[in-house]
Amino acid sequence: MVNLACPVCGSSVEVPSDSLPGELFECGDCGAQLEYFVDEKNAASLRVAEEVAEDWGQ
Amino acid sequence: MNIGLAYDVVRFEEKSLLQAINHLGHVSKPIHVVDKEFWINEANGFDADFIIQRCVSFSRALATTTIFERYGNIVVNNLDVLRNTADKLITTSMLAKRNIPTPATAIAFNKQTALSIARKMGFPVVVKPVSGSWGRNIARAFDEQSLLDILELRENMPNPQMKVHYVQEHVDKPERDIRAFYVWGEVPVAIYRVSKMWKTNTALGGRAQPCPVTDELRELVVKAGDALGGGVLGVDILESREKGLLVNEINGVVEFRNTVLVTGYDLPSKIVENTVKVVKR
Ligand SMILES: Nc1ncnc2c1ncn2[C@@H]1O[C@H](COP(=O)(O)OP(=O)(O)OP(=O)(O)O)[C@@H](O)[C@H]1O
Ligand SMILES: [Zn+2]
Numbered sequence: 486m487v488n489l490a491c492p493v494c495g496s497s498v499e500v501p502s503d504s505l506p507g508e509l510f511e512c513g514d515c516g517a518q519l520e521y522f523v524d525e526k527n528a529a530s531l532r533v534a535e536e537v538a539e540d541w542g543q
Numbered sequence: 544m545n546i547g548l549a550y551d552v553v554r555f556e557e558k559s560l561l562q563a564i565n566h567l568g569h570v571s572k573p574i575h576v577v578d579k580e581f582w583i584n585e586a587n588g589f590d591a592d593f594i595i596q597r598c599v600s601f602s603r604a605l606a607t608t609t610i611f612e613r614y615g616n617i618v619v620n621n622l623d624v625l626r627n628t629a630d631k632l633i634t635t636s637m638l639a640k641r642n643i644p645t646p647a648t649a650i651a652f653n654k655q656t657a658l659s660i661a662r663k664m665g666f667p668v669v670v671k672p673v674s675g676s677w678g679r680n681i682a683r684a685f686d687e688q689s690l691l692d693i694l695e696l697r698e699n700m701p702n703p704q705m706k707v708h709y710v711q712e713h714v715d716k717p718e719r720d721i722r723a724f725y726v727w728g729e730v731p732v733a734i735y736r737v738s739k740m741w742k743t744n745t746a747l748g749g750r751a752q753p754c755p756v757t758d759e760l761r762e763l764v765v766k767a768g769d770a771l772g773g774g775v776l777g778v779d780i781l782e783s784r785e786k787g788l789l790v791n792e793i794n795g796v797v798e799f800r801n802t803v804l805v806t807g808y809d810l811p812s813k814i815v816e817n818t819v820k821v822v823k824r
Contacts, residue, residue, distance in 0.1 A: 543676055
């Protein structure tokens, strides 16, 4: 597990170290929907997840 | 084999497919398309024996499938199947051409012709966007006045597609529909989606229950899947009291979390195994 900061409220969110980019997590403190993200330098962080759009579905 | 998995959001489906790829002794290559650059004139290096398309956004699925195929990659589902299943008008037309039973359906471009169609079909009727999912913007009209209200709302929407009215007979079904899975010509598993609401989508609260794959169901689903071009599909069936089984629609980037949960059937492994067999041929 690794601890990453919630971009909304700043509290720490625990995520598995084998998470995939695009995997969703909820901040336990503020309830924000967050997405695991890895940048070009391979640094992991959380960003606010995309909202469901018109063209989503199966 | 090297098996790519193109995705934007990670759900149960994407995780279980990646797991199945690895458990079956293949190498999985997750491609999170959202943060990638896709050059069209030069090779992108997304090389794999085949790529499973899993983007939840249809626009991204369409764009990346196009680009993968442009470099000669095999994509499941391929571009034609993806496009044809995303559009209910195309799907219904392809099924009707092969005499596969569907609910009576007609297209109108204005309120008066839509009303005339509905009078001939008999109320209630269902009006759907030609492209869309999870039951969004699908409406049912019990009489002429509510149909006109629905058509007016549609015509005031900014999306010009909403001015194409896809009008369908309402099938008096038994508080459920059937979601059957077509995997390269086989029908390994099916579920009922049970709901007190007329839209039985699990995204809207419909409960999944195991559904036996009878010979009748299998035969219809295989015909429907073949008609759309094969691959890995979710075929939705309505049980009409008068007409029997009718194919309602076909999904090209299929969700199966609830199916695996209630049937225990290892659908992700089946998808990977059958696709590997087809690609080896
Ligand atoms: N003609 C019809 N008669 C009766 N019920 C219908 C009819 N068409 C759709 N429904 C109900 O509404 C639900 C949603 O319709 P449909 O599957 O066409 O929409 P969708 O948005 O493409 O859903 P998804 O792609 O998520 O399966 C169906 O699962 C079914 O229960
Ligand atoms: Zn937070």
